Structure formats: structure tokens, C-alpha cells
Amino acid sequence: MHPIPTHPPRLSTLVLITILGIVSVNMFLPSLPNMAKAYEITYAQASLSISVFMLVTAVLQVVIGPLSDLYGRRPVLLWSLAIFTLASLGTVLAPDFTTFMVFRVLQSSVIAGNVLSRAIVRDTSPPSEATSRLGTIGMAIALGPMLAPVVGGTLDQVLGWRSTLWVFFVAGAALVWLCWHDLGETNSTRGRGFAAHFRAYPALLSNVGFWSYTFSVGFGMGVFFAYLAATPILAVAVFDLPESVVGALIGLPPIGFVCGSYLSRRFGGRFETAHMVLIGRLISLVGLGAALPIWWLGSGSALSLFVTIPVIGLANGISTPAGMAGAMSVRPDLAGSAAGLSGAVTVGCAAAMTAVSGALIGASADPARMLWLLLGLALLSVLAALPALQARPDPAPQT
Numbered sequence: 227m228h229p230i231p232t233h234p235p236r237l238s239t240l241v242l243i244t245i246l247g248i249v250s251v252n253m254f255l256p257s258l259p260n261m262a263k264a265y266e267i268t269y270a271q272a273s274l275s276i277s278v279f280m281l282v283t284a285v286l287q288v289v290i291g292p293l294s295d296l297y298g299r300r301p302v303l304l305w306s307l308a309i310f311t312l313a314s315l316g317t318v319l320a321p322d323f324t325t326f327m328v329f330r331v332l333q334s335s336v337i338a339g340n341v342l343s344r345a346i347v348r349d350t351s352p353p354s355e356a357t358s359r360l361g362t363i364g365m366a367i368a369l370g371p372m373l374a375p376v377v378g379g380t381l382d383q384v385l386g387w388r389s390t391l392w393v394f395f396v397a398g399a400a401l402v403w404l405c406w407h408d409l410g411e412t413n414s415t416r417g418r419g420f421a422a423h424f425r426a427y428p429a430l431l432s433n434v435g436f437w438s439y440t441f442s443v444g445f446g447m448g449v450f451f452a453y454l455a456a457t458p459i460l461a462v463a464v465f466d467l468p469e470s471v472v473g474a475l476i477g478l479p480p481i482g483f484v485c486g487s488y489l490s491r492r493f494g495g496r497f498e499t500a501h502m503v504l505i506g507r508l509i510s511l512v513g514l515g516a517a518l519p520i521w522w523l524g525s526g527s528a529l530s531l532f533v534t535i536p537v538i539g540l541a542n543g544i545s546t547p548a549g550m551a552g553a554m555s556v557r558p559d560l561a562g563s564a565a566g567l568s569g570a571v572t573v574g575c576a577a578a579m580t581a582v583s584g585a586l587i588g589a590s591a592d593p594a595r596m597l598w599l600l601l602g603l604a605l606l607s608v609l610a611a612l613p614a615l616q617a618r619p620d621p622a623p624q625t
Contacts (some may be wrong), residue, residue, distance in 0.1 A: 234350045235409040241366045243303070244341030246397055248370035249377075250310075250336050251280060256347065256379035257387035264387065264592070265323040272323075275330050283337040284573040290338045291345065291566020299342050299349070300411045306338030307405060309397030311477070318391045318537035333394070339401075341569055345562040348554040349412035355366075356555070357499055360547035361490030413562070429557060430564060436556045438614035440568040442503050443549035444575030448541045450479050450509060451576040452583035453538060456596040459584075463591035465528045475532055479539035486543020499552040500614040506545025507611045509534050510604040511547060513537030517599050531593050538600070545611075552614060579603065 240430075255276065262272040294302040309332055316329030347359045381389040430436055457475050461467040490502065497505070517534040524530020553568040554561040586595050 230410070233410045234406070234412050235346065237362060239404055240242075240343040240409050241363055242345060243307070243401055244343045244363050245366050245370050246310075246394075246401060247283075247336045247338075247340040248367055249374035250333060250394060251276065252370075253374035253378040254390050255375050257382045257390055258276075260382060260387040261326075265326070267323050273592075275327065278307075278327065279330055279334050280573070280577075282331055282334040284339050284570050286334055287341050287566040287569040287573070289566070290341050291562040291564065294338075294342055294345060294413065294562035295560055298411045298413050299346055300405075300409050303338050303409065304343050304402065304405055306335040307398055307402045310336040310547060311402060314391055314395035314398055317461040318388050336398070341565045342562065344550050344565045344569075345554065346412050348558065348565070350362065356551035357502055357548045358491050361487045361492075361543070362509055364487035364490065364543060364547050367483075367487075376576050403527060430560045430567075433556045434613050436553050436564060436568070438476075438610055438612070439500075439549045439552035439556075440571050441575075442507055442607050442611035442614070443546050443553070443568065444572045445603050446507065446509045446510065446545055446549075447572050448575045448579035449514075449538050449603045449607070450542060452579040452599055452603060453479060453535065453596070454579045455583035456587040456599075459587045459591055460531070460593055460596060461528075464593060467528065475535070478532065479542070482536035482539025482541075483543040484539070485536075486540040486545075487547065488543070490544050490547045499548045499555065500611070502548035503545045503552060503614060504608070504611045506541045506543075506548070507604070507608045509519060509537060509544065510541035511601070511608050513541065514597065514601045514604045518594070518601065521593060521597060526593075531597075545607075549611075 258272045295379045313332035320326035377391050461472045554564045
């Protein structure tokens with residue numbers, strides 16, 4: 227039997243487990259219409275396989291992080307990937323939609339890869355180096371949503387809607403094998419027990435720096451998702467653009483995110499973590515501040531509205547890796563809990579801003595409304611980032 231590894235995992239392993247968590251959401255999107263036909267359900271019912279999946283992953287992040295602090299990153303990640311793999315086989319074989327949804331919910335355990343990859347980076351790297359490594363992972367996070375629907379749609383067209391689920395099963399099994407051989411335990415403070423862990427947990431919740439990093443990232447992601455919710459409405463109602471162009475417009479922030487993540491990876495080790503966050507948030511504020519006069523001076527053209535939009539992704543690519551690293555650095559002994567809680571808050575901010583943007587633009591398809599909303603969120607993200615400049619990590623409790 228292969229001995230249990232004692233070394234930290236390769237960065238490529240962390241990238242792969244992160245990608246699987248991302249593509250498991252949107253790679254299946256093109257298959258929803260055909261799944262609805264196969265199970266004889268409405269498209270709205272089929273879309274529950276996405277919305278419920280995302281809701282459960284948000285909740286699981288809060289649970290997975292503390293479990294990994296208590297029992298270690300390796301066992302929690304291996305069990306989570308094993309559950310995902312078996313659940314993926316269950317979705318392939320499900321005879322009806324109810325059975326499918328049971329296994330789809332179990333598939334959400336894959337979010338452990340997103341949470342624990344960040345925690346493992348923090349376990350094995352100082353904050354400045356963690357920012358750079360998380361920038362590499364961030365590039366994968368940006369590319370995944372861009373490429374996964376294309377791959378999923380091709381698989382659906384050529385091999386049928388269940389083929390994507392087979393890919394999930396094979397990928398999950400491959401990653402269980404890879405992590406078994408490559409993922410050594412990185413949490414040196416595990417095993418303190420529930421009592422010691424939860425005595426320390428309030429110190430994380432009361433740490434101003436943690437919430438500063440968390441909400442700066444959350445509002446930044448809120449900018450992105452508010453844009454996603456508004457763009458299809460504005461593109462059709464105001465500019466009468468075809469679906470292909472709408473898709474390209476949605477892809478503008480991820481392009482910027484790839485560039486920002488590269489800059490974060492390139493320069494993350496040269497700046498303080500809090501400074502990297504603030505730089506990214508200020509880029510967002512300045513860029514979106516310029517968007518309003520450009521729109522007003524552009525005679526209402528689509529180009530004048532969307533020309534500055536890549537700055538949303540650029541800002542997030544620079545600030546998000548640093549914000550994640552900073553949130554996990556305020557209490558390194560609770561890095562898993564911090565990764566899970568900050569991730570859940572970020573998802574909550576994204577969901578809330580999606581709803582707010584949809585309601586505002588749905589009531590009146592006014593591009594200026596979207597720009598004012600994005601600018602307001604960018605300002606909130608800057609204000610949220612400021613306390614981290616003065617925050618210092620809390621000392622870990624003695625064991």
C-alpha cells in the first residue's frame with residue numbers, strides 16, 4: 227500500500243481541486259433543457275439543480291472549514307471528494323428528478339476543494355507568498371466559468387446530457403487518487419478538540435481585520451454579480467444585442483480577472499496584504515467612477531457603457547487573492563474556519579447583489595442605474611478594506 231504522504235501538495239493539485247468545484251456549477255448549465263425533457267419537468271424545476279447546489283455549498287463552507295481545523299485538511303478533503311464522486315455516479319443513474327436532486331445535493335461536498343485549497347496555501351505560506359499562490363489559483367477560478375459551459379455544451383450535443391455527469395464522476399475519482407498520493411497533512415494545530423477550538427472561534431469573529439478582508443472581497447464580488455444580473459436585461463432591452471454578444475459582454479470581467487490574478491501572482495510578494503487589497507479596490511472605484519461620464523458623453527452607445535467593465539475583473543483579480551490570504555492570516559490556527567466563513571459571506575454578498583441588481587434593472591432598464599449601483603458597491607469595498615490597514619494578526623493560543 228502506498229504510504230501516506232507527509233509533504234504539502236503541489237500547487238497544480240490545489241488548482242485542480244479548485245477547478246472541479248467551480249466547473250461543477252456551470253459546466254452542467256447547457257444540459258438543463260435536455261435534462262428537463264428527459265425527466266418531463268419544467269426548465270424552472272431543472273434550474274433547481276443549480277440554485278440549490280449553490281445554496282448548499284454556501285452553507286457547507288461554514289462547516290467544512292472548522293472540521294478541517296479540528297481533524298485536518300487531508301481527511302476532510304478526501305472524504306468530501308469521495309462523496310462527490312459517488313454522488314456523481316448517482317446523478318448519472320438517477321431514474322427520476324427527485325433521486326437526481328438527492329445526489330446533486332450530495333455533489334455539493336466538492337466545495338471542500340475551494341475552501342481547503344485556500345487553507346492549505348495559508349498553512350504552507352506566509353501571507354505575502356500566499357497572495358501570490360492564491361493569484362495562480364484565481365486565474366483558474368476565472369478561466370473555469372469561461373470554458374466550462376463551452377465544454378459542457380459540446381458534451382451534451384455530442385454524447386447527451388448525462389455525459390457531463392460522467393465527466394464529474396471520472397474527474398472526482400481521479401482527484402481522490404491524486405490527493406491520496408500527493409496531499410500530506412498541512413494543519414499542524416489539529417487535534418485540540420472541540421472545546422479548545424470553539425473557545426478560540428470568538429476571537430476570529432471579533433477580529434476587525436478578518437471582517438475587513440472578508441467584506442472587501444464580498445463587496446468586490448457583489449460588483450461582479452450585480453453586473454452579471456443587469457447585463458442580459460440591458461443588452462436586450464436597451465441595445466437589442468444578439469445572444470452571442472450578450473455572452474461576450476458577460477465574459478468581459480473574467481478577462482480582466484485573469485489579468486488581475488496574473489498581477490497578483492507576479493507582485494503579491496512585494497506588497498503588504500492589506501495594501502494589495504486596497505490597490506485592487508481603488509482600481510475598481512476609479513474605473514467605475516470614470517464609467518459614468520464616459521456613458522454620458524458616449525451618446526448612449528453600447529461601447530460607451532461597456533468599455534470600462536473589464537476593470538471589475540482586474541480589480542477583483544488583484545484584491546481577492548490578497549483578501550483571502552488576509553482573512554486566513556488573522557488567526558492562522560483557524561485558517562480553515564476563516565476560509566469557510568469568508569467564502570460563505572462572499573457567496574451571500576454575491577447572491578444579495580444579484581437580487582438587488584435584478585430588481586433595480588428589472589423595474590427600469592436604465593444603464594445609469596447599473597453604473598451607480600456598481601460605483602456604490604465599489605465605494606463600499608474601499609471603505610471595507612481600510613480597517614485592515616491597521617489590523618494585526620491575533621496571537622494563536624498556546625497548546
